Amino acid sequence: MHWLFRWLLVALALLGAQVASAQQLNVPGRLVAETDAPAPGSSLTLAFVFEPKAGWHGYWENPGDAGLGLQLEWKLPAGITPGKPRFPVPKPLLIGGLMNHVYEEPHAILVDLAIDSSVQSGTSVPLEVAANWLACTDTICVPQQDRFTLQLRAGGGTVEFNKRKQFDQWRSAIPVPLDQNARYAISGKTYAIAIPYPASAPLDRPYFFALTTDRIRYAAPQAARRAGDWLIITTEAQGQAAPVDGLLRIGDGQGLLIRTVAGPIPKGGDEVAALGASDKLTPAVPALPALPWLLLGALVGGLLLNLMPCVFPILGLKALTLAKAGGDQREARQDALAYTAGVVLSCLALGVTMLSLRAAGEEIGWAFQLQEPVVIFALLALMVVVTANLAGLFELPGFAVGDGLTRKSGMSGSFWTGVLAAVVATPCTGPFMAAAMGAALLLPAVEAMLLFASLGIGIALPFLMIAYVPRMRAILPKPGPWLGRFRRLMAIPMGLTALALLWLMWRLTGTEGLLAGVVAIVLLLAMLIGYRIVQARLPKAPLLLLIAGIAMVAVGAQFIPESRNADAKGEPAIPGALPFDAGKLAELRAQGTPVFLYFTADWCVTCKVNEAAAINRDETIRLFEAKGIKVMVCDFTRRDAAIARFLTEHGRSGVPLYLFYPRRGEAKELPQILTPDIIAEAIES
Structure with missing residues (x-):
């Protein structure tokens, strides 16, 4: 499986190299040709020259336990054939128990191009290559990509003295084959x-x-x-x-x-004496906690997600299923396993998608799905249908949609409930998940997938315990008339969830998106009422309803506007607060101005609770003013490559993140659950 995940990331990274990306390169590269006039029938040596910034490194062709070596995709004229890249001697670097084969100093990777004799002298020889590589520190990794071009002309192969000298130095760093086995x-x-x-x-x-x-x-x-x-x-x-x-x-x-x-x-x-991780050349940096601790953090984080308001409506649906099971052991266990499978597979799918997009050069973070207006629109439509069904507005023969999500005549409904739970729960990252999800950006693919799976198991753990611990199952209420009342009561949190999604649609896309959402709700409700009227006279009414509903959502998604630009965000609650700007942050720090930097998003419940309970409080605002502290708000509601990159550089994959920069010294990271006293203590200490 290790090779499968690595292949997937490499393949998507190569795909991402097709798209130009304006990014700050931490291991910048350039392409140099030994001569601008390669001779037909000879070879031309190219050098990909990389100069890692302080604290950063690139990778050898076999990166070791983690990383990604240089990947090239050529676009060359007829008669030009590239050879295999030749790498200089790397260094071993042990980080958190993982061996990396790296370059920490400037280095050049050489490639020979064969110039066919059919290439006419004087012919233009345009060279273009998309390059993809990985830049890492001891704690984070950032995909890098660039497109190099050279405009050469076939000629006599003359090499300038300075270039010949430089290429001779680069060639001397390339290992030579041993003449014996x-x-x-x-x-x-x-x-x-x-x-x-x-x-x-x-x-x-x-x-x-x-x-x-x-x-x-x-x-x-x-x-x-x-x-x-x-x-x-x-x-x-x-x-x-x-x-x-x-x-x-x-x-x-x-x-x-x-x-x-x-x-x-x-x-x-x-x-x-052999070279080892204890040598000064290759410092051992236990940058990451041990994998078992990371897995435990993801498990506990997933468990705590069940307490988040965004997950409560889904838990209510599961409660309906457990109550209907009436304590039956076999049914409860089947239901719990199906639900767990849905949650875990969804977490794995979200993880693979995020890591693959990042490997392809996209700057995204955890919960990226709720930064997409089309995803919000689809969830809104689903929540409206579920709310209408739970409220008794319509029924389907054999099962109800609200029930069906949890109990569709078997385990399939429980599986899809698990899928839905993972989609809506994962944005609510908690304090135990921060390190684990941040580490997933650095770890090899298999270990990263284990973290995502552990998160899913944590979300499903309460239902697994109820299913497999008889004493817990025994306290469940028996089926009875109360189930109907409870079902109608569950329409309230589901309806509130739909309203929250509509509000998020407005925040992401503005008035146009809000209008599209309202129109979708009206049309869906009209469709459901129409179904209720004709269902007794039309045997195929359920199938027609399903087809019409899917078609309406698919068509409606085409009219959803794209996310607004960052400058369309509302005014921050704190007077004088600044929007995120890495350059402005560096300027303020250089001036000795203290800065409180916090990352938030409209879909992050933890963020909003912290803002209401600790940040946007009068006593906190007065403290900021008294200490001359500038507040910088980093709104990650919609995609923002600069914020995603900053989070990655601090070992995080998502929000919230709270940092206080004093007048002098390094930033202090605050807990993910805030109170006014915690903020005051960080500022005063």
């Missing part, structure tokens, strides 16, 4: 590689970088010894017993490309 042998969990290497040749902290995947464990320590004209590297085996190709580092910036065949490993010899 190395040997490998596996004993238990030990993978040994014997490399022909003269006893008299210098050697400085050797290290073996595997090119072949799933042969050795990248993060395992490596030991080295010299036995005559052999250098033996031992490390931990992983996967099947098979040869591994790779790169042997033999000194600072020097390396040999190695191919291995099965064979005996020399005995004895003298140990030599």
